[in-house]
């Protein structure tokens with residue numbers, strides 16, 4: 001297995017580019033804060049070429065039968081599985097997560113592409129009975145929306161592009177994808193799987209650059225029909241506004257601030273052990289850089305001390321290190337800005353009187369490591385209780401009545417993932433129905449599955465990815481109604 005980095009290149013109009021007109025920027029290993037590669041950056045010339053190429057690619061791909069699209073996508077998924085070790089290593093080198101997490105991400109991405117490939121064959125239409133004589137047929141079908149501009153972040157550099165590419169390509173769309181500049185190489189290896197599987201060259205374009213330039217340039221281009229973004233609520237609003245100005249279709253998978261309600265009946269003995277183990281693992285996976293990561297834990301007031309002390313003790317035991325080291329349980333944050341952001345969250349929470357129970361500092365080692373951090377009783381005005389920390393910070397809050405916990409869980413404009421633990425079936429249903437979120441996990445954190453829709457309510461997003469819903473967002477409804485000629 002290789003442990004070397006693969007220098008990233010752009011893929012524009014059927015050509016791999018090792019240099020581009022927007023210059024270049026370094027790619028870093030976050031575990032060492034050292035440069036590992038140089039990324040070429042697209043300027044207006046490459047952006048225009050990519051948009052034109054996507055139009056050519058679309059004209060070609062929309063005519064490929066769904067079954068043939070399915071065959072190519074299934075082959076791409078298989079190549080991804082075959083290359084999982086190499087791709088996971090590159091992912092860990094540029095993003096930092098433990099290798100086992102990276103490998104799981106790559107293999108799950110193959111499952112996502114497989115599922116969407118199958119959905120290509122199930123884009124059913126319908127016929128509708130005419131209401132008057134002289135009409136032969138009304139046919140309602142789904143057609144591909146057109147070339148897509150897709151923007152993905154650095155926290156899941158293979159999974160998030162796979163969600164968009166799998167659905168868009170299955171639907172018959174072409175895609176210009178801009179992965180995060182911090183983690184371009186693993187996405188490049190994903191793109192190679194599609195091309196090696198037989199995807200026609202111009203159906204996919206991949207480029208990086210100045211994010212604001214790339215997004216505004218592409219969204220304004222007449223060739224681009226749809227914008228699909230995963231990222232912060234702020235970036236989602238910006239790109240959504242730009243898309244709306246041109247009446248372009250938009251999917252936004254944005255931030256979250258997931259609550260976890262732990263009911264009284266799960267706060268003792270084996271039940272408590274189970275909740276704590278699941279919670280600490282879920283919280284610090286990918287160093288908390290997950291949009292559906294659990295953040296606010298609500299526990300009965302009488303259990304606050306025990307729960308928070310045990311949570312903090314487990315967090316402090318986590319082994320930090322390079323993702324390439326098999327003993328590592330939590331890697332670094334993906335880039336230096338994340339450390340500064342964590343420090344702002346901690347300073348603000350401490351300043352407002354929250355109790356710091358574990359961590360709270362950058363780790364004393366090279367690289368962008370931040371200690372697993374636990375707060376209790378943070379005031380609702382603190383930044384931590386209002387904005388997504390997107391890092392390894394948990395906050396444990398007391399509640400008196402279950403209704404109060406539900407109100408607090410629903411108090412923010414975020415509504416992506418939410419979780420609850422209870423052994424009571426009636427309470428499970430009540431929580432599932434009353435918590436406002438796109439995805440509610442009861443007694444587990446695994447809400448993201450290739451077969452299930454992933455998406456948020458309120459400001460957490462518009463539309464869903466994965467599952468049967470994923471592909472539909474890359475289609476338009478079209479009605480053809482045929483009358484007798486005379």
Ligand SMILES: NC(=O)c1ccc[n+]([C@@H]2O[C@H](COP(=O)([O-])OP(=O)(O)OC[C@H]3O[C@@H](n4cnc5c(N)ncnc54)[C@H](O)[C@@H]3O)[C@@H](O)[C@H]2O)c1
Pocket residue numbers: 151152153154155179180181211212213215216230231232233235238239253254255256290291337338388389390
């Ligand atoms: N929903 C998610 O899965 C997800 C993933 C990563 C980051 N985020 C959000 O991003 C925040 C912090 O990440 P960051 O420090 O990298 O911040 P950031 O806002 O600078 O960047 C976030 C991502 O958006 C992209 N981006 C930024 N401005 C853009 C623009 N004008 N057009 C197109 N893309 C643009 C960046 O390239 C990056 O991939 C987090 O607080 C979190 O809310 C969310």
Ligand SMILES: O=S(=O)(O)c1ccc(CO)cc1
Pocket residue numbers: 105108155156159160289290291292448449
């Ligand atoms: O690894 S997954 O659980 O499928 C997952 C969850 C959330 C996100 C978005 O941040 C990506 C992958």
